[in-house]
Amino acid sequence: MSLDLSPAGLPLSALSATQEARRQIEICNACRYCEGFCSVFPAMTRQKAFADGDLTQLANLCHNCRGCYYACQYTQPHEFALNIPAALAEVRVESWERLARPQALARLFQTQGVALAGLLVVALAWFFWALTMWRPVSGAGFYAHLAHNTLVAIFVPAFVLPLALIALSLRDYWREVGGGRVRWAHLMRAFDQAARMKNLSGGHGEGCNFENADRFSNHRRVMHQLMMYGFLLCFASTSSGTVMHYALGWEAPYPLLSLPKLLGVPGGLMMVAGAVGLALLKLRADPALGAVRVWGGEMAFILLLGGVALTGLALYAATGSALVGPLLAVHLATVMVLFLLMPFSKMVHGFYRLAALVAEAGRPAPSAGGDT
Amino acid sequence: MKDWPETFDLAVVGGGNAALCAAITAAEAGASVLILEGAPKAYRGGNSRHTRNFRCMHHGPMFPLTGSYEEEEYFQDLMLVTKGKTDEALARLAIRSTEECLPWMMAHGVRFQPSLSGTLSLSRTNAFFLGGGKALVNAYYSTAANLGIKIAYEAQVTHVHREADCITHLEVEVAGRPVTVKARAFVLASGGFQADIDWLARAWGPAARNFLIRGTPYNRGVVLRDMLDQGAESVGDPTQCHAVAIDGRAPKYDGGIVTRLDCVPFSIVVNKEGERFYDEGEDVWPKRYAIWGRLVAAQPDQVGFALIDAKSIDLFMPSVFPPVKADTIEGLATALGLHPQAVRRTVDGFNAACTPGPFHPTELDGLRTQGLKVPKTNWARPLETPPFYGYQLRPGVTFTYLGLKVDARAQVHTPEGPVRNLWAAGEIMAGSILGQGYLAGFGMTIGTVFGRIAGKEAAAHVA
Numbered sequence: 153m154s155l156d157l158s159p160a161g162l163p164l165s166a167l168s169a170t171q172e173a174r175r176q177i178e179i180c181n182a183c184r185y186c187e188g189f190c191s192v193f194p195a196m197t198r199q200k201a202f203a204d205g206d207l208t209q210l211a212n213l214c215h216n217c218r219g220c221y222y223a224c225q226y227t228q229p230h231e232f233a234l235n236i237p238a239a240l241a242e243v244r245v246e247s248w249e250r251l252a253r254p255q256a257l258a259r260l261f262q263t264q265g266v267a268l269a270g271l272l273v274v275a276l277a278w279f280f281w282a283l284t285m286w287r288p289v290s291g292a293g294f295y296a297h298l299a300h301n302t303l304v305a306i307f308v309p310a311f312v313l314p315l316a317l318i319a320l321s322l323r324d325y326w327r328e329v330g331g332g333r334v335r336w337a338h339l340m341r342a343f344d345q346a347a348r349m350k351n352l353s354g355g356h357g358e359g360c361n362f363e364n365a366d367r368f369s370n371h372r373r374v375m376h377q378l379m380m381y382g383f384l385l386c387f388a389s390t391s392s393g394t395v396m397h398y399a400l401g402w403e404a405p406y407p408l409l410s411l412p413k414l415l416g417v418p419g420g421l422m423m424v425a426g427a428v429g430l431a432l433l434k435l436r437a438d439p440a441l442g443a444v445r446v447w448g449g450e451m452a453f454i455l456l457l458g459g460v461a462l463t464g465l466a467l468y469a470a471t472g473s474a475l476v477g478p479l480l481a482v483h484l485a486t487v488m489v490l491f492l493l494m495p496f497s498k499m500v501h502g503f504y505r506l507a508a509l510v511a512e513a514g515r516p517a518p519s520a521g522g523d524t
Numbered sequence: 525m526k527d528w529p530e531t532f533d534l535a536v537v538g539g540g541n542a543a544l545c546a547a548i549t550a551a552e553a554g555a556s557v558l559i560l561e562g563a564p565k566a567y568r569g570g571n572s573r574h575t576r577n578f579r580c581m582h583h584g585p586m587f588p589l590t591g592s593y594e595e596e597e598y599f600q601d602l603m604l605v606t607k608g609k610t611d612e613a614l615a616r617l618a619i620r621s622t623e624e625c626l627p628w629m630m631a632h633g634v635r636f637q638p639s640l641s642g643t644l645s646l647s648r649t650n651a652f653f654l655g656g657g658k659a660l661v662n663a664y665y666s667t668a669a670n671l672g673i674k675i676a677y678e679a680q681v682t683h684v685h686r687e688a689d690c691i692t693h694l695e696v697e698v699a700g701r702p703v704t705v706k707a708r709a710f711v712l713a714s715g716g717f718q719a720d721i722d723w724l725a726r727a728w729g730p731a732a733r734n735f736l737i738r739g740t741p742y743n744r745g746v747v748l749r750d751m752l753d754q755g756a757e758s759v760g761d762p763t764q765c766h767a768v769a770i771d772g773r774a775p776k777y778d779g780g781i782v783t784r785l786d787c788v789p790f791s792i793v794v795n796k797e798g799e800r801f802y803d804e805g806e807d808v809w810p811k812r813y814a815i816w817g818r819l820v821a822a823q824p825d826q827v828g829f830a831l832i833d834a835k836s837i838d839l840f841m842p843s844v845f846p847p848v849k850a851d852t853i854e855g856l857a858t859a860l861g862l863h864p865q866a867v868r869r870t871v872d873g874f875n876a877a878c879t880p881g882p883f884h885p886t887e888l889d890g891l892r893t894q895g896l897k898v899p900k901t902n903w904a905r906p907l908e909t910p911p912f913y914g915y916q917l918r919p920g921v922t923f924t925y926l927g928l929k930v931d932a933r934a935q936v937h938t939p940e941g942p943v944r945n946l947w948a949a950g951e952i953m954a955g956s957i958l959g960q961g962y963l964a965g966f967g968m969t970i971g972t973v974f975g976r977i978a979g980k981e982a983a984a985h986v987a
């Protein structure tokens with residue numbers, strides 16, 4: 153049931169994140185001026201009352217482009233006090249914390265950049281120790297420092313187990329938002345929207361309102377795609393290396409004109425550029441239009457991704473020098489932290505957002521409504 | 525603190541759609557321009573920030589408009605709502621100009637979107653702003669800043685100083701401090717006077733104190749009053765305002781679009797005595813919503829109550845406020861502060877007068893009551909399925925009709941003739957075309973067309 157906006161209603165500060173989002177979404181649903189910005193507004197016109205699961209879905213569909221904040225005639229000091237990007241960001245982060253297991257880890261690492269840095273230090277120390285302890289008798293390149301089998305024994309579980317946790321969370325998400333049967337067409341639609349980051353386009357293609365108040369720009373969209381495609385290239389690089397190692401018996405180090413390097417070097421450069429860009433934009437953006445309490449965790453996540461890429465590139469550049477050992481430890485530590493924190497950091501956003509896009513694609517097209 | 529020792533080519537009074545169109549047009553023609561917006565930055569843009577669309581003539585599909593909407597049909601629509609109270613030459617000028625306005629708006633940053641859900645009937649005639657009127661206003665302010673236009677917020681113009689047929693300067697209060705602004709040309713675009721409740725009460729009677737103002741609290745008609753006191757020619761009925769029935773719980777000012785209620789055709793509406801007073805089903809809602817402001821204004825304490833049962837609650841757009849809900853008619857009446865027995869009697873009488881027949885919520889279905897003093901001539905179904913819902917209705921003022929009379933060049937006149945360096949645009953002169961009634965999307969038409977004319981004329985004057 154709706155919340156009363158009259159003075160007799162609850163004071164706004166007493167509302168939970170979900171209640172606050174509901175209060176605001178109900179105002180939007182009576183207004184609908186922002187329908188053209190993104191997928192959230194058309195989706196909300198399907199109903200009059202919003203269950204908690206509906207709000208979780210809308211929150212994960214929202215790309216925080218902020219168009220609907222600057223266009224809104226009801227932002228503070230107006231008493232309706234709308235701030236949809238912040239309200240939905242709160243619900244979104246809460247949903248990631250709630251659906252994670254264990255929740256406490258998600259609460260810690262989503263919020264605290266310091267916690268992430270702390271874990272990084274631990275991982276670093278551990279890898280330096282491991283590299284001295286387990287130094288193989290023979291091996292080329294960085295396998296001279298850590299045997300391939302040891303590497304695999306450490307990283308496969310560190311990658312697969314977090315992914316398994318994320319899979320469980322996504323199953324819960326699907327239940328919570330009432331997702332239907334997934335068809336090929338829904339996946340294609342969702343992938344298409346993510347590939348173009350359509351919901352950061354502002355609806356008109358001029359981008360979002362992130363770093364320059366009510367002016368539109370595609371900077372964030374471009375930087376994000378550099379990061380995302382860079383990451384995917386790096387991931388493809390590692391995968392191709394694995395295939396070459398096991399299927400073709402061709403071991404690292406690989407020359408520049410090999411698949412792992414052709415994918416990995418541009419990917420790494422793109423990730424570094426994306427990280428620098430995203431971090432600078434984040435410094436310029438108004439934190440009050442996002443989930444303020446996770447700002448530190450988000451920033452740490454950007455820097456971690458940048459760190460993974462930078463140390464990977466440095467490792468390549470240092471080939472044959474004495475720096476390979478220490479750089480290997482640093483690089484492996486960043487990768488390890490990234491993997492371990494997948495379910496508990498901003499990294500989950502990709503999974504949930506994709507799920508939200510798939511769920512939305514599976515729903516009936518929002519009706520154009522009656523003739524009022 | 526701001527001070528402007530220089531003499532601007534053009535000073536624009538107001539910071540809404542009309543003001544911005546004038547300022548941008550003049551700056552592009554080479555004029556140095558100062559915008560004086562009375563509101564603080566957060567509330568810049570007057571009533572324009574509450575709008576959603578612009579009515580536009582076009583000969584064929586033209587994004588975002590479908591079909592075609594020719595001059596003649598547009599003019600006939602205007603004749604219908606104004607009952608002929610319009611200046612045909614000015615009206616046709618405005619209508620014809622809309623076609624070139626649309627691309628101009630886009631070129632200056634305004635973005636459009638297909639007709640909003642629930643407004644399909646307007647997709648042919650009205651172009652909807654992506655993000656609504658505040659997004660439009662933001663786009664224009666950005667364009668203005670790019671052009672080097674100076675913008676002053678919290679700059680309330682108190683007096684337009686005239687010597688013979690020329691304006692010499694403006695007296696302005698900038699955040700409470702008096703400042704003189706000198707310019708060679710002036711455009712007045714400061715809206716109507718509906719936010720001055722005392723003025724409304726003088727014009728309409730004390731009942732106006734209970735009216736809610738749908739838009740900005742900053743349109744208090746200070747500049748309009750000042751010009752009328754100096755003998756400027758006026759137009760439009762000074763006692764009238766455009767008022768619709770809105771949710772009685774809306775804020776006194778600036779409630780905007782979300783406070784509207786579309787439930788009347790599916791309700792019975794009673795006054796505070798619990799009695800019905802008008803045919804709720806007279807016509808489809810878009811054709812009737814504008815009369816309900818007056819109807820409610822004529823009731824005791826300027827309040828009405830729409831009563832709905834569970835059968836009909838999902839037939840209209842949600843309002844921003846939840847309805848009052850109860851399991852019995854008496855319970856609902858009590859919760860709304862009405863006399864339970866009186867409401868019971870009205871509902872029983874109404875239910876008994878309902879006749880069987882097919883119900884069609886989207887068309888005039890002729891499902892009418894029989895034998896009531898105040899009939900309901902469509903969508904009349906007995907109020908009998910609990911839970912029951914109720915909304916309080918109050919008159920919400922959109923704008924006032926009294927304004928400055930302008931000519932086809934948007935120039936302001938006194939009985940002695942035109943003021944050589946003074947133009948007016950938007951709501952402040954809308955009475956020149958809109959003598960009564962209202963056509964959705966026409967407010968932005970008048971502001972855009974005459975804002976651009978005023979800006980062009982002013983720039984030519986100083987060139």
Ligand SMILES: Cc1cc2nc3c(=O)[nH]c(=O)nc-3n(C[C@H](O)[C@H](O)[C@H](O)COP(=O)(O)OP(=O)(O)OC[C@H]3O[C@@H](n4cnc5c(N)ncnc54)[C@H](O)[C@@H]3O)c2cc1C
Binds near residue numbers: 569715747780923968
């Ligand atoms: C809720 C609502 C919805 C509407 N929807 C639509 C719609 O969809 N389409 C449509 O065409 N029309 C709509 N209208 C009507 C429309 O808002 C007006 O016709 C239009 O905005 C008038 O533009 P304007 O520039 O003349 O006035 P405004 O936009 O009201 O601007 C007046 C400006 O003058 C400033 N001002 C006032 N006094 C002074 C002073 N003394 N000194 C300095 N500055 C001053 C104000 O702060 C304001 O910035 C709507 C109106 C309301 C209330």
Ligand code: HEM
Binds near residue numbers: 215
């Ligand atoms: C399914 C695909 C993805 C979608 C739909 C998506 C969407 C988004 C959106 C909408 C944002 C901005 C809003 C916010 O901060 O929450 C964002 C931020 C971010 N994304 Fe993605 N993303 C995807 C995949 C990825 C991948 C694979 C990476 C890299 C590993 C990545 C890295 C980032 C980073 C670093 C940010 C943070 C920016 C900041 O906090 O300012 N994203 N993503």
Ligand code: SF4
Binds near residue numbers: 183
């Ligand atoms: S954010 Fe504001 S303008 Fe946009 S739909 Fe919601 S209430 Fe309307």
Ligand code: SF4
Binds near residue numbers: 192221
């Ligand atoms: S912030 Fe952007 S993506 Fe999120 S709801 Fe608003 S307009 Fe849509």
